Amino acid sequence: MLLTNFLMLSSILFCIGVYGVLARRNAVMVLMSIELILNAVNINLVAFGTIHGSISGHVFALFIIAVAAAEVGVGLAMVLLIYRNRSSIDLDDVDLLKG
Amino acid sequence: MDTVWGDNVAQNIAFYLIAAIMVGAAIKVVTSKNVVHAALYLVAVLIGMAGQFILLGAEFIAATQLLVYVGAIVVLFLFGIMLTRAQVGSDPDVDTTAAQRTTGGFVAFILLVVMGYAIYGTEGLSETKLPEERVQTIAEVSDSIFSTYLVPFEAISVLLLAALIGAIVLARRD
Amino acid sequence: MFFLENAWIIPAIPAASFLLILFFGKRMPRKGSEIGIAAVGLAFAFSVLAGVAWIDRVENPPPAAHDTEQVDEHVDEDHAEETEHAAADVVQVAASEEGGEGHHAVEPVTNSWTWWQSGGTEFQVGTFVDGLSVMMLFVVGLISLLVHVYSTDYVRDDPRYTHFFAFLSLFTASMMTLVISENTFQIITAWEMVGVCSWVLIGHWWEEKPNADAALKAFLTNRVGDVGLVIGMIILFFAAGSFNVVEINTLASEGALSHTALLAASLCLMAAVMSKSGQFFLHTWLPDAMAGPTPVSALLHSATMVVAGIFMVARMYGVFWEGLSIGTSSINALALIGGVTTLVGASLAFVQRDIKKVLAYSTISQLGYMVMALGVGAWTAALFHLFTHAFFKACLFLGAGSVSHACHHSFDMVADMGGLRKYMPHTFKTFMIASVALAGIPPLAGFWSKDEVLAGAQQLGDGGYPLMFVMGLLTAGLTGAYVTRMVYLTFFGEHRGHGTPHESPKTITTPLWILAGFAAVAGLFNLPDAIVPDGIAYRFEHFVEPTAAYFPSISHPSFSWGLAIVSTLIAVGGVAVSYGYWFQGRWHGITERNGVARAGYRLLENKYYLDTLYETVIVGAIKGPIARASYWANQNLFDRVVDGVGNGTVDGGRRVHKYFDRAVIDGVINMSGRSAEGAGAALRLIQNGRIRQYASLMFGGAAILAGVLIVIV
Structure with missing residues (x-):
């Protein structure tokens, strides 16, 4: 198996994730797209770690899984809060940052 | 069976099969109009990812992937969907306007081109084959975590604690 | 020696007190304040003992061989040799430079343990005690103790009384950790800790929105500088290969580090000084921080926390000395920032109605003096000014608190005060002593330290720092004037508030008298040798200024009668003009009659329009013209092009086959229209607050x- 196979798979998933972040209006779906991006990064780390015979790639993949879990937890709590305040999780409604 | 992994037909077939499923499911994740369906397609992608990890010899990560992602995160998503009372069934409002989707697709495409160019343009990378011996033991991983990466590990545990408290504080009704 | 080697005990006591108060404070008979006072009292006693031990060490320096024993046992062999080597070198250098004056290096007492290690780099935690640390420990301990005592009455019946004392303890512990930090990593940690305490204590009464906002403003402004601190320390780590303060400074002083790295590091660290020590133009948080309780303002925002920046520069002086070429220039960034700050702060103090804001701007101005002194190379003068300033400014703040206690918790001098000298004799007397010290009238403390700063600006560097010298002299006059105004509005004239004010109880007046005593005599610690015999002249310099290798060989300004007389005359002149205006009622209405005076007054009243600059101009410039330009481009260029292309093509397309038309042309037109609209929208909507647009821009930019x-590399 070629390394580039895994790298290309990772790139494709990453780009699909980016598209999802940009094209989705529903906050939960944006979070799902972010999960795709994080997974794409993971496969890259593990593939390179395997190539170089180093365990570091694997360890960092584990760290990313942990960080992703934290991110989803807090992210969904925020979505819930937004929903409670505005009865909507449409990200286009959340524009208080507007200058 | 040849010693070179690149000629291992079964594994190549497995890779392409899983990869095709993953890409297809991923596309459904970002295009499906039904939130629950999208979450289930995400499960497919994540399971496929675990399969790829096994192909790469990272069994422990594959197991963690299944436990944490498929077991916990997806359930969390489903809870999030329920609690925010998303419309069950197809919901036309989950996507942005066509113009923004075009922009998004354009940006994603540019990224893909750049990354593809980087992958195939780097000398030697496209001939690199995965080594034969690549089964990673849990012992190796734990040795590394508890020696070299002890401090990041502790930092991660604090981060998880902070996320736990943060999520409670945010989501609690008071 | 015990207290120097085990200096970690000193911050550990208030740290333990923090936990004790937090867990058991509410159940104590006096709600935890007794734990705080006992702990800080003990820490202060230990600081004094450490000071005594240090004085003994300076007077009877241990022989050089003994010195290396003090250097931590955990440090590996060749490091110890290196230190010994360096120490020996310096003894020679010092001996040759001082011409055999008998001055020789007194090594600091250090101790360190491995905190944690990551990727082969060991992070140490430890203590580093020299004259500077001991002096700071003394100041922090004393003022913290007095503030604790004062607070028992000042925040009595506060719903978060226990919490208040807990955080005072935590602050004391953090500040004491900062001043005995052994490495830059520890400095950053302690620095952030005092920042957090400041945030908590400013927002003590967070139920009122302005207080919570002020706390946030302080915290966020400080974050700007903290980025500089972290970057600066990282640069130093990569330049010197160590976090150790002694090592970095020794290497820098020996010229072993590249000048560029030191310059970059000292400029980054200066950002931290500017935010933490309220230097122009990051000073705007400090006046707002007066929203906190007055004891907090006295402890954190005048005497100790805000001088953390000064302390850090003094601690890393080798870096600044080489990086900014302090010894050989006639202007540098540090001196310039300090000079501008001192002038700006003093002029802004004129137009405040709130007594605490006058004091806040005065603090900014005096901090400017210290930074300026460090910038011109007058290290001792800066630290001596820090020392005296801590006493008289803390006394002024606590006095202001006492006054407001009597005036129904108002700080408005114009509306609620006036004529208080009759009602509050103790507060009045102590306030007067501290005010005269602040104004720099001899023989009180402020005069001696200010005079040294001015002498430094006049004499040091490459032919003096003339610009800073002039700024310093001007500020001396302004200081006298605003102090007079403040004293007049508070204590003289008729009482303008309602009710009869009353003197504060003993728990408030005792700390005031102690601080006033120090404000009166602190100047005697560093009398110039032109006035007193050698044995008692320049004691502060003798004990506080490091002589070891980690400190650059700086020169000292000499006392000049002419300068002393001129600066006193200027200060007295400032007082006299102000006296004439306020007490005698001369030149009243000058702002109504004279256009220049009115414009000046308005400029000052609006704080040089700095807040306006931040809030309106910078934010406005981004969201105003740029957004408008994008909108215009969208309306006039993109829309027209799209319309033109669209219309033209649609006209032509009508004639083509229906399916072809529908399937291709329309698609293309819509696509081009949409993508143009998308591009236009992306431009125009940069400021629309929608997260996804920001995300598109980010990802697009990244791509x-x-x-x-990839193409280039």
Whole structure:
């Protein structure tokens, strides 16, 4: 198996994730797209770690899984809060940052 | 069976099969109009990812992937969907306007081109084959975590604690 | 020696007190304040003992061989040799430079343990005690103790009384950790800790929105500088290969580090000084921080926390000395920032109605003096001014608190005060002593330290720092004037508030008298040798200024009668003009009659329009013209092009086959229309607050950047 196979798979998933972040209006779906991006990064780390015979790639993949879990937890709590305040999780409604 | 992994037909077939499923499911994740369906397609992608990890010899990560992602995160998503009372069934409002989707697709495409160019343009990378011996033991991983990466590990545990408290504080009704 | 070697005990006591108060404070008979006072009292006693031990060490320096024993046992062999080597070198250098004056290096007492290690780099935690640390420990301990005592009455019946004392303890512990930090990593940690305490204590009464806002403003402004601190320390780590303060400074002083790295590091660290020590133009948080309780303002925002920046520069002086070429220039960034700050702060103090804001701007101005002194190379003068300033400014703040206690918790001098000298004799007397010390009238403390700063600006560097010298002299006059105004509005004239004010109880007046006593005599610690015999002249310099290798060989300004008389005359002149205006009622209405005076007054009243600059101009410039330009481009260029292309093509397309038309042309037109609209929207909507637009821009930018990098590299 070629390394580039895994790298290309990772790139494709990453780009699909980016598209999802940009094209989705529903906050939960944006979070799902972010999960795709994080997974794409993971496969890259593990593939390179395997190539170089180093365990570091694997360890960092584990760290990313942990960080992703934290991110989803807090992210969904925020979505819930937004929903409670505005009865909507449409990200286009959340524009208080507007200058 | 040849010693070179690149000629291992079964594994190549497995890779392409899983990869095709993953890409297809991923596309459904970002295009499906039904939130629950999208979450289930995400499960497919994540399971496929675990399969790829096994192909790469990272069994422990594959197991963690299944436990944490498929077991916990997806359930969390489903809870999030329920609690925010998303419309069950197809919901036309989950996507942005066509113009923004075009922009998004354009940006994603540019990224893909750049990354593809980087992958195939780097000398030697496209001939690199995965080594034969690549089964990673849990012992190796734990040795590394508890020696070299002890401090990041502790930092991660604090981060998880902070996320736990943060999520409670945010989501609690008071 | 015990207290120097085990200096970690000193911050550990208030740290333990923090936990004790937090867990058991509410159940104590006096709600935890007794734990705080006992702990800080003990820490202060230990600081004094450490000071005594240090004085003994300076007077009877241990022989050089003994010195290396003090250097931590955990440090590996060749490091110890290196230190010994360096120490020996310095003894020679010092001996040759001082011409055999008998001055020789007194090594600091250090101790360190491995905190944690990551990727082969060990992070140490430890203590580093020299004259500077001991002096700071003394100041922090004393003022913290007095503030604790004062607070028992000042925040009595506060719903978060226990919490207040807990955080005072935590602050004391953090500040004491900062001043005995052994490495830059520890400095950053303690620095952030005092920042957090400041945030908590400013927002003590967070139920009122302005207080919570002020706390946030202080915290966020400080974050700006903290980025500089972290970057600066990282640069130093990569330049010197160590976090150790002694090592970095020794290498810098020996000229072993590249000048560029030191310059970059000292400029980054200066950002931290500017935010933490309220230097122009990051000073705007400090007046707002007066929203906190007055004891907090006295402890944190005048005497100790805000001088953390000064302390850090003094601690890393080798870096600044080499990086900014302090010894050989006639202007540098540090001196310039300090000079501008001192002038700006003093002039802004004129137009405040709130007594605490006058004091806040005065603090900014005096901090400017210290930074300026460090910038011109007058290290001792800066630290001596820090020392005296801590006493008289803390006394002024606590006095202001006492006054407001009597005036129904108002700080408005114009509306609620006046004529208080009759009602509050103790507060009045102590306030007067501290005011005269602040104004720099001899023989009180402020005069001696200010005079040294001015002498430094006049004499040091490459032919003096003339610009800073003039700024310092001007400020001396302004200081006298605003102090007079403040004293007049508070204590003289008729009482303008309602009710009869009353003197504060003993728990408030005792700390005031102690601080006033120090404000009166602190100047005697560093009398110039032109006035007193050698044995008692320049004691402060003798004990506080390091002589070891980690400190650059600086020169000292000499006392000049002419300068002393001129600066006193200027200060007295400032007082006299102000006296004439306020007490005698001369030149009243000058702002109504004279256009220049009115414009000046308005400029000051609006704080040089700095807040306006931040809030309106900078934010406005981004969201105003740029957004408008994008909108215009969208309306006039994109829309017209799209309309033109669209219309033209649609006209032509009508004649083509229906399916072809529908399937291709329309698609293309819509696509081009939409993508143009998308591009236009992306431009116009940069400021629309929608997260996804920001995300598109970010990803798009990243993609383009990555592409550029890949193609080029």
